[in-house]
Amino acid sequence: MPKITFIDLDGQQHVTDVAIGLSVMEGAIANGVPGILAICGGSCACSTCHAYVDDAWAGVVGAPNEIEDATLELANDRKPLSRLTCQIVVTPELDGLVIHVAKND
Numbered sequence: 001m002p003k004i005t006f007i008d009l010d011g012q013q014h015v016t017d018v019a020i021g022l023s024v025m026e027g028a029i030a031n032g033v034p035g036i037l038a039i040c041g042g043s044c045a046c047s048t049c050h051a052y053v054d055d056a057w058a059g060v061v062g063a064p065n066e067i068e069d070a071t072l073e074l075a076n077d078r079k080p081l082s083r084l085t086c087q088i089v090v091t092p093e094l095d096g097l098v099i100h101v102a103k104n105d
């Protein structure tokens with residue numbers, strides 16, 4: 001299973017194993033990563049799964065599509081590498097991915 005490291009708002013690292021085909025958000029919830037709320041359950045409607053893709057992974061993860069981009073407008077402190085983690089599907093290529101949790105409330 002791909003390893004995904006989440007860095008929470010306190011700087012704590014959470015190294016997780018997330019099955020291929022799940023979303024990064026589902027991986028965070030299953031592993032109790034603090035700060036990923038996912039209130040809408042992954043339907044790209046709430047923005048509370050907001051996080052920042054680590055610089056080194058920007059080219060692999062890619063940019064949000066039009067719908068995600070619109071929902072990201074609801075997020076706190078949007079930055080160039082902002083993504084909604086419910087919209088990132090885990091693939092073998094994402095093994096080692098680093099995600100920085102955003103302030104979701």
Ligand code: FES
Pocket residue numbers: 025037038039040041042043044045046047048049050071084085086087
């Ligand atoms: S869980 Fe609501 S937008 Fe991702």
